[in-house]
Amino acid sequence: MAGKVIFIGGGPGDPELLTLKAYNIIKKADVIIYAGSLVNRDVLNSARDDCLIRNSASMNLDEILDLMETSVAEDKLVARVHTGDPAIYGAIGEQIEGLKSKNIDFDIIPGVSSFFAAAAALETELTLPEVSQTVIITRPEGRTPKPSKEAISKLAEHEATMCIFLGVHMIDDVVKDLLTHYTLETPVAVVQKASWPDEKIVKGTLEDIGVKVAESGIKKTAMIVVGDVLGTENITPSKLYDRKFTHEYRTAQ
Incomplete structure (x- = not known):
């Protein structure tokens, strides 16, 4: 070595x-x-x-x-x-x-990414059946430019689960871009310092998350997670463990 x-x-x-x-x-x-x-x-x-x-x-x-x-x-x-x-x-x-x-x-x-730690802190699965099977990892444009095709307003068209790095300091701009396709009722969570002793979580919707983040004092080192996976109840079970579903390792009952 x-x-x-x-x-x-x-x-x-x-x-x-x-x-x-x-x-x-x-x-x-x-x-x-x-x-x-x-x-x-x-x-x-x-x-x-x-x-x-x-x-x-x-x-x-x-x-x-x-x-x-x-x-x-x-x-x-x-x-x-x-x-x-x-x-x-x-x-x-x-x-x-x-x-x-x-x-x-x-x-x-390789290491454990903060968006995985954020999902763990939120006790959620980012890819729920029939809700979202796609996770978009991105950041807003700041001093580091990004391709115009990757603008958050364009990525929002998929309405998939989105994990947004390096954007909490401009949460209002992020929300504005997301609202080009997501609804005001779309669940959002901001996780600051996921897995640290002083971890902080703020939950809301696109309608109120900006105000809640401002009140929390979170300005950096935070992940924004957006999507219906955060607000889903009565989850549709996966086929993987469905007793009525046959696959290579198990026969349906």
Whole structure:
């Protein structure tokens, strides 16, 4: 493992939601670079006392890559810890490109995304039979542009379950875009710091969620979950466990 960079999904916040593989790398790492503005510092509790730990919040891309390159040249194991799963808004693409250009070996360990932790906090299934079989993961456009075809107002046409990252600070604009297709009665939940000790949940509809979020004081580090899966009762059972349904492993009764 020495002389290598390992990208790690640090999970949504609860240290116990680290994968075992990620935990073991953090224990062994000589250098840890973590996204301190989002990653719960307790995720790094298993790090060695002599491990160099750097918060990347104050670093730019060149500084991060330089530290990786220097450390790997010294035959050290570098753990690059991102929040949730690094494939979702983790900004690892540019780091991977930089490592490849320097011929630096790397691996990626997936993690538990915050939208899964939010679903757990809400005690809901995001893909209920006959309600929604699609989950759209997106974010509103901010300082980071996005393709016009991916505007929330256009994605809303599907009326599927939607998990919206990085948008709670502009909740009123998000609601306006969603209302191009969803109804005012559509259930919405905002989960701040899902799985953290200070987790906060605000529930409402598209009609009142903006006011409720403003009253709650939530301004960042929150997931917006939209869709009828949040308000469904008398759930239609899946065919998987229906006693009248035959499949490869079971005969109908």
